[in-house]
Amino acid sequence: MSKNCCEKVRMSAMAIRDGEMPQLSVEEIDKHLKSCADCRYQLEQQEKIIRLLDKQNRRSFTEDVCSGIAVSIEASKAGLDTGQKMWPFVVLCLILLGYKIVEVLPGVTAGLVIKLIPLVIIVMFFGLLKQNPFKINQSLKLEGDSR
């Protein structure tokens, strides 16, 4: 009897035991088993294993991961919002760049008032956005940090 044939029979017999459709018919399996002591022995061993494992239950876990996930979701939403609110900062960059170009043009003498313009622009900008640039976002967490 070839090894492949034996394994096919064993797998089919196991499939029947598991309540599934086998590759071979019941008659083919029976016919083989009558003449193959090794297959009969192997199937008996597998039957023991199945019975042992079927008696067991999965351990239940009571750990709660809800809060960690909620924090991560909030942080990821905050990240998304930041991405969507990028355009005002792009505008600010362009204004400041324009200011710098004007400042370095020959013939322009930068007095104190002109030098203060960038600061005024930035303060006005954050005022308009109603954002505090010095506020620390405490809801942000490092990925994988479950504390």
Next chain:
Amino acid sequence: MDDLTAIEKCKAGETNAFNHLVKKYQSEAIGHAVAILGSREEALDAVQQAFLDAYRALKKFDSTRRFYPWLYTILRNQCFKILAFRKKHAAISLNEVEILAQPENDSTSSEAALLERALHELSPEDRELLTLKHLDGLSYSELAERLGIPAGTVMSRLYYARKRFHEKLLRIQEQDDFEEINNE
């Protein structure tokens, strides 16, 4: 609230609805992650990351499917990523955790302990397959869906996994017998 309603609410921006899904499936997910990883801490990390990835991918969720098998594929990928990381950093020490529930009966507890040891000696793939089949009672088609393989492959993989499990059990028993003889 059923899963589909919770998912629809999440899609509409109600983050709290996702909490319902987390609460419902976290215990099952931790148990499954523990079966693959064999470690409680890593399992908790994997579950947390899997839920987060699922939340981010909810828009792609096919409403004709059930939520947990979909989450399971994400969790599974996360677990195997952790295993790959562990393989690269072999120095990581692990606290193995029980996969099986402790039986109340003393006579069956030694049997469960033996099975537990043999399970931990198996590869994560074999351990995953055997626990899904025997502890969760999944059919071949359900196993095929969870593992992303054809049902025919499930049959052969299950056969070889049981065979290897039997070999591990025999080896552990022999080892214990040998130690007992040495101690006498």
